[in-house]
Amino acid sequence: MAKLKSLEDFRDEIDQCVKCGGCRAYCPAFGAEKHEGRVARGKIALADSLLKGDVDLEEKFLLDMSQCLLCGSCYAQCPNKVHTEDIVAATRREIANRKGLSTFGKGVGTVLKNQGVMNLLAKGGGAFSKLLFKKIPDQSGLRLRFPAPFITSDRTLPPLTAKPFRERCPEVISGDADQPTVLFFTGCGINYMYPESGEALLKALKFMGVNVIIPKAQVCCGLPAVSAGAAETVESLAEENLTVFQQNDYDYIVTACASCHSGLSQIYPGMGEEFDQYKDKVKDIFVFLIEQGFADKLAELPKQKDRIKVTYHDPCHLRNHGITKEPRAILKALPQIEFVEMEAAGTCCGLGGTYSVYHYDTSKKIGAKKAGHIAESGAELVATDCPGCIMQLQDSINHATEKQRAVHILDLVAEVLPG
């Protein structure tokens, strides 16, 4: 049985925090609102107090715990390597256990079941029709990312597709016999919002002769539910995906979404032994393509004369796992592009799973910094490797009344491939 860790399981890790306060330099939420409750050190002190029974689940406690993007920026710089993002997620589950899901944030739990929310969704913003949203399963992370408060604001959203990606393609696409077989874990973002990026991925894999399986039975990775503290949802989604992983035969599981990559390679392995064997099979698409020699093939293409300036945004869930070079290597190899590095490419975009739903003001402040860095880089496009980031980056750029577009690297790759 898939089982997430409880807050009690983090007792030792909580004790590892020596309160040096170094996290204050790196936490995007603290950067936007200089309150100690926003930063890792404060959250760990609060989690510690909760375990010791020194604090109740009072309003300020819930607010502080909701004010975390789970971006792991603090972990990346922590001298003692304390996983605050995991401690906060566990605290949110603890809150849900004690008070029920709906008391966390402003009712994240209700999103899963509530028909009224569905109706609101249909009303809010032209991007969504009730009909389209019905196509999204109840447990998809998109339901958590797009509850009512999210789409009634002045937010730029990609349209939901009338025909989800997995309905567009066959379950098995054969390549060359001597090439590996990959299971493409599409994630909800590509399936429902950016299907063309999924098609671009297939084009790249076809170009390399790679065999692809796209099981229709796969479901949301569960990361937004981790963010919401909805343990049972995460666990049941993980079980469903485990069945998919077990029933197919392949060499690797590839993702084109940083969040899915993190869910599959970081969250699942802690949930039970049966998940362990898949940890090393999960590969970000660009890590896989680089290993297959794709960058060299791209480099063989003649460089175009009028190249477009493109910068790269590191999704937190790739940066935290050390995946920073491969996406850049692909961008640099593309013939139609001049790659430019922006300042603070590795800082969070401000979406943070369900964070941006309930703290849109703070999320916008974090996004505004990012939009500034993008503009200063002189790039026309900001490319990344995560549908969530793309959505947030575009929203931030629009709020800054800038003109850049946020795209998936795969979209740029597809432009130069035949077929």
Next chain:
Amino acid sequence: MLDKNIIAALQQICGTDQVLTDKADLICYSYDATQKQYLPDVVVHPGNVEEVSQIMKLANEKKIAVFPRGAGTGFTGGSVPTAGGIVLGLTRLDNILEIDEENLVATIEPGVVTEDFQKAVEKVDLFYPPDPASLKVSTMGGNVAECAGGPRCVKYGVTKDYIIGLEIVTPTGDIIRTGGPTMKGVVGYDLTKLVCGSEGTLAVISKIIVKLLPKPEAKKTMLVLFDSIDGAAQAVSAIVRGKIIPTTLEFLDARTLDCIRRATDLDVPDAAQAVLLIEVDGEREFLDKQVARISEIVQPLGVVEIRVAETPAESEALWQIRRSISASLRQVNPDKYNEDICVPRSRVPDMIRKIERIADKYQIPIVNYGHAGDGNIHVNIMVDGKIPGDHEKAEKAVVEVFEGALQLGGTMSGEHGVGTMKAPFIDMELSANVLDYMKIIKRALDPNNILNPGKIFPSEV
């Protein structure tokens, strides 16, 4: 718990949003890097000096303890609210008011983060040298209150050497100015220096006038590995005798190197028993000569290897050894007593030997590194709090380390201050009449003992 009327009065002064009384909020302002926790009654974040003044007047009238706080990164408890009362958070006062390029002076508010200030002055080719390890988060107000140091201080001096004027709020709520933007000034007592390093016990700092230097054109980093601590220590003296003052002269002892070997894959040969990380700065053309001269001076002193960085990336790689210490130490034991004694630089090897004897006596790992150039040794007594008796052993060892430093003409704290952590030991270093002299000042300025009480002095003043 404070009277409701007092909370209401604070809200009147600063606005409701800036007065925090919920338990969760109090927890978040209850600690610093000592990991000791004390719950305040209320946390207040004033937005200007007038508000600070009104808060102090109210607190003085009602005899409520006030604990000024910057980023809360101190190592001795300087900011923790040991007696409940008011935590006075100064992080909203975070403006750099002026960088005067003609007079090489800046005026800033106390909540400015040290590194932000350094970056701002470096943009116009100026330089603020003090560089405490916490500079990415620590505030300038905290740096002044604790008189922060750092690796660069061997050449450039410590925080107080750069503070030429202050605006302060007295414990009774008056707003006064000390010093000013001139390079010289001898009218009356030097109150600026009195407040620097007074650990928030004499005044709340509301404005800081800082002296700046021209930014050095370039720097060069080298790492020298020695076969003994004596070689490394002699090298420090020899370099200084050779009329070279490096920007940094950091040392790592054998036990520190052991930790690094165990915890990382950094290249530290077994033959190396001590390491000096040396940086020189100045005009580019002189740096190669200085590095060559240093190499020549240290060569006869048991050198295992000399590495010189030619690029910023190589320099960063050399610094990596120094930066990896903190995390590596945890491989030895989970908890540490982090002391920062200072001895005359020629006595560093004597001190290290004393510490080794103490470690053997108590059978407890003690790891030493720090700023060899100014004799400032970070003594890390590693314990496992879960093992019964470990803390008691460490506490005895701490006292002997202090005794050792004092015997060599040193001090029990070069950088971290006294706070609550060293208060019980202060009379080991300061005689009764010196302590009296200090207490008289404290009593005169803070008659009700409301400003950061319980710090520095072992008993209530």
